Amino acid sequence: xxxxxxxxxxxxxxxxxxxxxxxxxxxxxxxxxxxxxxxxxxxxxxxxxxxxxxxxxxxxxxxxxxxxxxxxxxxxxxxxxxxxxxxxxxxxxxxxxxxxxxxxxxxxxxxxxxxxxxxxxxxxxxxxxxxxxxxxxxxxxxxxxxxxxxxxxxxxxxxxxxxxxxxxxxxxxxxxxxxxxxxxxxxxxxxxxxxxxxxxxxxxxxxxxxxxxxxxxxxxxxxxxxxxxxxxxxxxxxxxxxxxxxxxxxxxxxxxxxxxxxxxxxxxxxxxxxxxxxxxxxxxxxxxxxxxxxxxxxxxxxxxxxxxxxxxxxxxxxxxxxxxx
Numbered sequence: 001x002x003x004x005x006x007x008x009x010x011x012x013x014x015x016x017x018x019x020x021x022x023x024x025x026x027x028x029x030x031x032x033x034x035x036x037x038x039x040x041x042x043x044x045x046x047x048x049x050x051x052x053x054x055x056x057x058x059x060x061x062x063x064x065x066x067x068x069x070x071x072x073x074x075x076x077x078x079x080x081x082x083x084x085x086x087x088x089x090x091x092x093x094x095x096x097x098x099x100x101x102x103x104x105x106x107x108x109x110x111x112x113x114x115x116x117x118x119x120x121x122x123x124x125x126x127x128x129x130x131x132x133x134x135x136x137x138x139x140x141x142x143x144x145x146x147x148x149x150x151x152x153x154x155x156x157x158x159x160x161x162x163x164x165x166x167x168x169x170x171x172x173x174x175x176x177x178x179x180x181x182x183x184x185x186x187x188x189x190x191x192x193x194x195x196x197x198x199x200x201x202x203x204x205x206x207x208x209x210x211x212x213x214x215x216x217x218x219x220x221x222x223x224x225x226x227x228x229x230x231x232x233x234x235x236x237x238x239x240x241x242x243x244x245x246x247x248x249x250x251x252x253x254x255x256x257x258x259x260x261x262x263x264x265x266x267x268x269x270x271x272x273x274x275x276x277x278x279x280x281x282x283x284x285x286x287x288x289x290x291x292x293x294x295x296x297x298x299x300x301x302x303x304x305x306x307x308x309x310x311x312x313x314x315x316x317x318x319x320x321x322x323x324x325x
Contacts (some may be wrong), residue, residue: 025162025203027152029128030187034058034086035074036317040292040305041255042269045224046210047182047194049173053090054321055098056134059184060146061171063100063136068092072321081109088132091325097137100148104130113157124157134167139230145170152187152202165189165202178213178220204229209253219256226273235277242276250276255290265294267305278309285310292317301325 033039034057038048045051051062054072067090076084088102108126115121129152136146150165169184187202203218209224227233233250234241241247255269268291275288292305297304303319 002222024163024199026191027128027130027154027187028203029084029104030057030130030150030152030165031203031205032076032084032104033317034088034102034104035072036292036303036305036319037265037267037294038305039288039317040267040269040294040303041222041257042253042271042290043224043274044205044207044226045182045209045211045222045253045255046169046184046207046226047158047171047180047211048222049178049180049211049213049220051171052321054086054088054096054319056088056090056136056146056148057086057102057104057132057167058186059169059171059182060100060134060148060167061136061144061169061182061184063090063098063134063146063279064138064144065092065098067098067100069323069325070317071324074317076315076317078106078315083107089324097135100132100134100136102132102134104128104132111157112123126156128152128154130165139170142174143170143172150187152189154195156195158291159195160193161191161195162193163189163191163202163235179211181208181210183208194213218258220258222253222257224253226253233273235273245274263296267292267294274309276309278312 033043035054038045038055046059051072052062053067055062058108074086078084084106086104090098090223091102092098106128110123110125113121117220131151132148134146134148136144138144141203146169148167152163154161165187166189167186171182173180184207186205189202191199205227206229207224207226211220211222213220233247250273253271258266279285280285286308287310290307294303299322301321305317307315
């Protein structure tokens with residue numbers, strides 16, 4: 001446990017280095033929300049109430065004894081021909097802690113290759129992949145700490161790159177008051193091999209989040225401040241920094257979840273940064289808005305979500321989770 005806490009302090013101490021600026025980072029697929037529940041609630045929440053092993057990519061401290069034996073998988077039919085898959089599993093060893101393993105894969109489809117004269121040379125594919133191992137241990141009955149390691153590989157035609165990343169987090173949950181809070185540090189690392197000899201930073205993200213269900217209110221509310229290590233949240237094409245309020249809002253994820261019994265859940269979320277990235281400029285736009293539903297069929301948990309990208313369309317996620325061992 002001291003090793004985990006030391007790791008978290010080390011991550012926090014070096015988070016301000018210029019090399020980890022998100023403005024020019026690579027392997028951006030690591031930022032994609034790994035399951036439909038979190039996606040419907042707006043994105044990668046760091047302190048989500050009753051989060052389990054299928055969100056260990058967001059906060060390794062989400063691994064706990066309740067996650068043991070569960071296996072999950074998610075599929076996203078992304079924009080264009082891109083397809084994404086996520087899978088994870090967790091297992092608790094008594095007296096030691098909970099271990100998790102996961103795979104994230106993105107295939108971008110086939111592309112035509114041309115020379116400088118416009119002559120077609122053939123076709124090539126592009127893909128990204130990350131293998132994750134994580135560990136979490138309870139510090140107190142309500143507080144857990146966790147750490148994870150990612151091995152990352154990317155291939156675009158003849159260009160390849162590999163990297164390693166480490167993540168860490170702490171998570172507090174009080175079921176009596178229906179409150180949870182978490183801190184996560186993700187994607188701190190470096191390339192092992194580069195595309196063209198030039199080293200580029202990973203998309204470091206330091207996030208703080210809470211979830212609370214007010215009394216006599218149907219929704220539990222989740223709020224996360226993301227990318228606290230990167231104040232400048234300009235989107236592509238912006239030359240001037242946004243005003244203070246707009247820039248603060250770009251760090252905010254917000255979501256609400258209503259439980260209609262034990263086996264049916266309704267969700268709604270909003271990501272203002274995604275809104276600014278994809279807003280078409282019309283009078284009314286749902287860019288950045290997300291919604292979803294979760295339900296249980298026998299012993300299988302099924303989650304569906306839909307995220308609006310304005311005129312670019314939308315993204316639908318499907319996630320399933322069940323206990324196999």
